[in-house]
Amino acid sequence: MARTREFDLDAAVSAAMDVFRSKGYEGTSMRDLSEATGLGSGSIYAAFGSKDGLYLAVLDLYRQRYATPMVDLLRSGNDPRAVIREVFIGTVDDITGDGRHLSCLIVGASMERAHQDVRVAERLRSTTQSLELALYDLLAEAQLRGQITTDRSATDLAGFLVTSLQGLRVMGAINPDRAALTRYAEVALTCLD
Amino acid sequence: MARTREFDLDAAVSAAMDVFRSKGYEGTSMRDLSEATGLGSGSIYAAFGSKDGLYLAVLDLYRQRYATPMVDLLRSGNDPRAVIREVFIGTVDDITGDGRHLSCLIVGASMERAHQDVRVAERLRSTTQSLELALYDLLAEAQLRGQITTDRSATDLAGFLVTSLQGLRVMGAINPDRAALTRYAEVALTCLD
DNA sequence: CACTATCTGGAACGATCGACAAAGTACCGC
């Protein structure tokens, strides 16, 4: 028909994600987003409709990039304790990985956007629940096999583990001490005993 | 000397706190703060110097109102498990208390402001550390008395508990389910066994 | 090759941002 879109949509969303993660939603201006993506504001509005639209796209990419692999790992069929530990270590790595101080988009969105935008709130609940569900299935199976404690229900244990992951994100933002965070994660894992 | 200040400084800071908690730092405008406090913007600038100044005052009041009582409770000399449980239950109550969806200022500040303003970062670290320290003293004493596990150091246990508290704040923002949060808190407490 | 539908970057919009100065007002010590 006519001219095709020139830029890579995913790359633009990815660049926008870094900005939102470091400056928050309100703290990020369209100017910031233009510079980060290399796009004119016109192109952004044509592609995403609004700042909110772009933010939602960023949120979806974040889910796809971080939450989905975690769920896949939990459902991989490997040893329950091993994969859960791997998820925790991976989270600590992600927090302390680079020096760019990119906070967790999920936690940030929970604090800043969940109460303002129902679409954000839905996505957050959906992401958390799919993670909890994957943990639940894994833990329930492990309980049947006698690999972990049955003192607490798999539901509670799953919810607790997600809570701990969120807590690690917050602690990492306050003090990104990899060794300390790892030790806190280890303590959390002892709840499975 | 001269005309006395007409408004209650603490009341103004308290009103501003509610706004910051519900809208975040960047999401709150001076107009919002004027309406909430009932003060003209001129008065706010005379009293606090800037929006940042007011935010720091809010942060200090939040510490004084929530963190300090927690530390006092932990140092009250009562049974370690009982006071720790009380701190957790109190946190869950605070999260699910009213329907106004006021998120935790500490967590919000960690996500939104810690990387932008060193004075905020300092206050956050100081608050967390005083809470960790109070927990440490309590736990170390409890370990000597054989009241809790010695499998993990008191330092790690204290850090883990603070991590869990932060996690509960995040989970509460995503889904303020009091019963679920309480069960997650219970699981966290089993780490002391 | 000409046409045209679409994309692009940037200018410009009204609104609102944080901040401030000037003017008015109420209180103090004298």
Place this chain on the structure above:
DNA sequence: GCGGTACTTTGTCGATCGTTCCAGATAGTG
């Protein structure tokens, strides 16, 4: 009661906000 001082109010500043629109550029169609 008076002068002076500090506080409050009001209006406004330039900058920046998110958004829209437009003119030019470009790639696909016939």
